[in-house]
Amino acid sequence: MPSLAFFVGKGGVGKTTVAAAYAVRTARQSSRNRVLLVSTDPAHSLADVLQVKLGGSPRAVQAGRGKLWAWELNASGLFANFFRSYKQSILEIVEHGSLFSAKEISPLLETALPGMSEIAALLAIRDAIHSGKYSHIVVDTAPFGHTLRLFGMPEQFVRVLNFLEVAAGRDRALAEHFGGGVQTREPELINDWREKVEQLRQAFSDSELFLVTTAEKFALNESVRCIKEAREANPSLRLKAVVLNRVVRSGGKCNFCKKKATAGRAAQSFLRKRFPSAELHLGEDPGFPIMSTSGLGDFGEHVFGGKPLQLDPQLPKSRSRVKVPIPAEWPELKSRISFVIGKGGVGKTTVSAALGYHARRTSRAPVEICSVDPAPSLDDIFETAIGDAPTSVLGDRNFRASELDSIALFRNWVAEIREEVDSATTSEYSGVHVDLSFERQLLSALLDIVPPGLDEVLAIFRIIDLRASTAGKMIIDMAPTGHALELLRMPERIVSWSRLLLKSLAAHRKLALARNAAVRIAELELRARELLQAFRNSGEVSTFAVMLPEPLPDRETERLLAEMDHLQLTPCALFVNRVIFANDAKSCRRCKLAAEWQSSVLAKLSNRQSVTAVFVIRNFPFEIAGSKGLRAITNELWRLN
Structure with a gap:
């Protein structure tokens, strides 16, 4: 069995x-090593880091004497191949064990399903492990919230198996109910899946977790929360190592770097205390960004081999100078709903909070901010406990915040459905002269499954509820890019699923x-259709994009903006966060170098026509949190000419 390493983090x-540095270093260590580096993030950046083109299957990458393959998963393609293999068996089992025919069920199973990224990742990992091709598998995961879903997937597959077993056992259950007996043989699909699930459980229990974090308070807090939740989702997971990244050892005369060095020392103490083993x-x-296998291999020796970092300073190929940004005002919230979207870690939550804070300072309209990120951090920025129920923040009763708890919301919904199922499957209530106890058992097994993609579906439910109940402005602090795009596609999918479900249920309307x-x-279909129509109305819905002025976030943002155009949700503004101004970098070689790279990215943005306005947010020497931090960030803003 190959070794399996997951790299996780905010x-x-x-x-x-x-993750790429670790994979390159592992490949270089021995000519016998065969390393697969795989990205499970729907918004991939592996090809950008390796500086190679990657497709829907593993590709060989030059990495010294060992062998290295890299793979950016194509979730929809992998899921389609998997489903094609099992479609007929699933249809036969569900048709045999439920009220629905294969003809009624098939269109539902052929639509785009939520959670495909996690299912595809699980299938790809399992296939890679048992292919016999690799000695090491290194997984570059999606940001925390959705990686937690991945770690809980083996348990959800067990619940899917339970449902299929109940459905396949209809004849036996009915025979037992009426006092008879019947010989049944378990379908091959169930035996096959049970074996696969057991293999995945074993692989996960043998795997090693590498937690990657920075010294920022938000990143450290989220790391602690999410490792705790990962262990709850899958107790067999073992944290092997923590990588404290982007450390500044000595600040010299630079105020920014001195504060980073101090934060780095404090973070080391914090992490040793929290994760002593x-x-x-x-x-x-x-x-500067580390790209190409050569640089990554050296960085891997530095991080995991303890060698001094000896990389020649890299300058951007384009040395274009950006025009000096001009002072600007923070934009008003002109639409009822504002979505704030971007790559993980670019400052979406900070910008969401700042937009809300500015709106409350400049207008009398109430503001409601809701995070639909499975790993939210509104409580960090508002410095108060935020939960699923809206809470007043910063001492302002008209400024409220909430963090979607999708699991709790789903369990409440399931409790309501169970009550209805229990009532509707009694002969007196249903009006039919048959016992529906098997249907009750089947639906109960189905409701035990916490489906992947739950966050995106329930986020839409929450937005629909907020839209109906909130009189003022709503700000939706989104999950990172890949899953945010899934959320924005969800209303149209819910309308499509609803129509198919209603068509299937029409044949059984006597029940x-x-x-x-x-x-x-x-x-639900009516409300989803209303939200879909609101998406097309700029007075109802607008979007703001956030990015960092660095090559990798820039490339991901470019792909994001293209997808947003396709969805007809072009952002009304793009915020470029943590920009180092010339005056702040003049006494520091590291900051000057970083500013050079930022300048090349900003110059490209100046020529891009995909957004109306590009705003620049200064790199503050402290983390933005509480009234003081939000006052500081909203007191100044700059705009690219």
Whole structure:
């Protein structure tokens, strides 16, 4: 069995760079090593880091004497191949064990399903492990919230198996109910899946976790929260090492770097205390992006081999100078709903909070901010506990914040459905002269499954509810790029699923259970269609994009903006966060180098026509949190000419 290593962490901490460095170093260590580096993030950046083109299958990458392959998963393609293999068996089992025919179920299973990224990642990892091709598998994961879903997937597959077993056992259950007996043989699909699930459980229990973080308070807090949740989702997971990335060892005369050095020392103490049994590795900040296998291999020796970082300073190929930004005002919230979107770790939550704070200072309209990121951090920026229920923040009763708890919301919904199922499957209530206890058992097994993609579906439910109940402005602090785009596609998909479900239920309208379900689905379809129409109305919905002035975030943002154009949700403004101004960098070689790279990115942005306005946010020497931090960030803003 190959070794399996997961690199996990908050968005923007450098997971892809660190995972790639580890993979390149491992490949170089021995000519017998065969290393697969795979990205499970829907918004890939592995090809950007390696400086190679990657497709939907593993590609060989030159990495010294060992062998290295890299792979950016194509979730929809992998899922389609998997489903094609099992479609007929699934249809036969569900048709045999439920009220629905294969003809009614098939269109539902052929639509785009939520959670495909996590399912595809799981399948790819399992296939890679059992292919016999690799000695080491290194997984560059999506940001924390969605990686937690990945770690919980083996358990969800067990629940899917339970449902299929119940459906396949209809004849046996009915025979037992009426006092008879029947010989049944378990379908091959169930035996096949049970074996695969057991293999995945074993692989996960043998795997090693590498936590990547930076010294920023937000990143450290989220790391602690998410490692705790990962262990709860899958207790067999083992944290092998923590990588404290972008460390500044000595600040010299630079105020910014001196504060980073102090924060780095405090972070080392914090991490040793929180994770005493894990190795602690440090990755220094060279002041420029590390790209190509050569640089990554050297960085891997520095981080995991403890060697001094000796990289020649790299300057951007384009040395274009950007015009000096001009002072600007923070934009008003002109639409009822504002989505704030961007790569993980670029400052979406900070910009969301700043937009809300500015709106409350300049208008009387109430503001409601809701994070739909599975790993939210509104409580960090507002310095108060934020939960699923809206809470007043910063002492302002008209400024409220909430963090979507999708699991709690789903469990409440399931409790309501169970009650309806129990009522509707009694002969007295349903109006039919048959016992529906098997249907009750089947639906109960189905409701035990916490489906992947839950966050995106329930986020839409929450937005629909907020839209109906909130009189003022709403700001939606989104999950990182890949899953945010899934959320924005969700209303159209919910409308499509609803129509298919209603069509299937129409054939069973004599049953109270089908009638009750149809009423609820029809209500959901109406509200999803209204939200979809709102997406097309700039007075109802607008979007703001956030990025960092660095090559990797820039390339991902370019792809994001193209997708947003396709969805007809072109951002009304792009915020470029943490920009180092010339005056702040004049006494520091590292900051000057970083500013050079930033300047080349800003020059490209000046020529891009995909957004109306490009705003620049200064790199503050302190983390933005509480009234003081939000006052500082909203007191100044700059705009690219």
